[in-house]
Amino acid sequence: MQTASPLQTIQHPLFAKHKLDVKIKRDDLIHPIISGNKWRKLKYNLSHAKEQGYKGALSFGGSYSNHIHALAFACYQQQLPCLGIIRGEPEYAANCTLSQARQWGMELSFVDRQTYRLRHDPAYLQELQALYPDYFIIPEGGSNPLALPGVGEVISELNSQTGFDTLMTPVGSGGTLAGLVAADNNQHRLLGIAVLKQQDYLSREVNQLLADNAANYHNWQILNDFHRGGYAKFSPQDSERILAFNRQTGITFEPVYSGKMLLALLDLIEQEYFPPGHKIVLLHTGGLQGLGGLTERGVIKEEDWPVPVLDGTR
Ligand SMILES: Cc1ncc(COP(=O)(O)O)c(C=O)c1O
Known part of the structure; x- marks a missing residue:
């Protein structure tokens, strides 16, 4: 405990x-x-994902996101595959935050600002869920x-x-x-x-x-x-x-x-x-x-x- x-x-x-x-x-x-509020916010999100039989977790963030960084490590620890939808260019994958996230096994998908703005849009989320049917979707910042x-x-x-x-x-x-x-x-x-x-x-x-x-x-x-x-x-x-x-x-x-x-x-x-x-x-x-x-x-x-x-x- x-x-x-x-x-x-x-x-x-x-x-x-x-x-x-x-x-x-x-x-x-x-x-x-997984420090600070990331630990607190992810705790029941990840236990829920596991209990409900999801095969992975998906979330959103900017290219230096604390949330993405913490999620990547938490999923690595729990052996849960994870995907980060990242606002920006694929070159960002080499930055200090995302290179660590990748090292811990997070898959990254880069989207432009316009697409990223849809991150709370029910139709967009439905589309993502259809693409990743077994992944539990966690909103940006882990705030749900x-x-x-x-x-x-x-x-x-x-x-x-x-x-x-x-x-x-x-x-x-x-x-x-x-x-x-x-x-x-x-x-x-x-x-x-x-x-x-x-x-x-x-x-x-x-x-x-x-x-x-x-x-x-x-x-x-x-x-x-x-x-x-x-x-x-x-x-x-x-x-x-x-x-x-x-x-x-x-x-x-x-x-x-x-x-x-x-x-x-x-x-x-x-x-x-x-x-x-x-x-x-x-x-x-x-x-x-x-x-x-x-x-x-x-x-x-x-x-x-x-x-x-x-x-x-x-
Ligand atoms: C280090 C840190 N402190 C505070 C916050 C703000 O918390 P919240 O997004 O739950 O308002 C964030 C963003 O999530 C954060 O990364």
């Missing part, structure tokens, strides 16, 4: 100044490859109703680890926040930080995942003003602030997901958003393999952001 991921207190002068108790749920340490109970285990673990007022998580496709909301059942305040410029779209996605129960939950909110220009966009100053925090705490936040949550936290504290004595938990959703892609594209420097060893042998 999987043990609870560690919960760690973060010491920082800003937190002390504002009399805040800040802890971090280290889901990034769950597994060197089966993702929710896995993510919900974060809440049961936290309830036995600490008392807290607010839990923060980055939001990309909404599955992680939806799983937390459903399991928390209005006990705490849940704050999602949108990492992309989509305004109300993300709240709609979360509500859709919560389905008939959506109206029962009123303790959550997505803050849309902390995306820093859009998905995977950040300024040199943002990068420097995250790196300074990484150095001070010894925890690696990357700039696409966990780093945006961190910067939102720091900004909110400076705006005195949280009252003194407030207990905050940050969910570290992993995604450190993405540093490899940012380095490969020259967006960050490897000497500043060393990529952890991700060969799955640890």
Whole structure:
């Protein structure tokens, strides 16, 4: 059985100044490859696929997708064939994320942007299912109703680890926040930080995942003003602030997901958003393999952001 991921207190002068108790749920340490919310979201998706007798799994992602990378390794471990439908050109197969996915046995199929936009379209999904009748189709990011109970285990673990007022998580496709909301059942305040410029779209996605129960939950909110220009966009100053925090705490936040949550936290504290004595938990959703892609594209420097060893042998 999987043990609870560690919960760690973060010491920082800003937190002390504002009399805040800040802890971090280290889901990034769950597994060197299937880390963070990927582990949580894939857990019941893959057990469902196996129980239902599917012969493989199929999913969607960009060329440096954390989800595709984690799915490839999880399927490799469970000896389940898998296919990744990837947005972009076949040359991307040689990049650091996809070359590892291929090494673990994932088959890749590259589609243009127009086709990729159909990834939620029922007719397109039906076509894919006809082409791969024995494959279980998992949506982009692994965010579907089966993702929710896995993510919900974060809440049961936290309830036995600490008392807290607010839990923060980055939001990309909404599955992680939806799983937390459903399991928390209005006990705490849940704050999602949108990492992309989509305004109300993300709240709609979360509500859709919560389905008939959506109206029962009123303790959550997505803050849309902390995306820093859009998905995977950040300024040199943002990068420097995250790196300074990484150095001070010894925890690696990357700039696409966990780093945006961190910067939102720091900004909110400076705006005195949280009252003194407030207990905050940050969910570290992993995604450190993405540093490899940012380095490969020259967006960050490897000497500043060393990529952890991700060969799955640890
Ligand atoms: C590392 C990481 N953190 C957070 C998220 C956002 O989670 P969600 O897509 O469930 O909103 C993602 C994307 O799935 C991710 O890769």
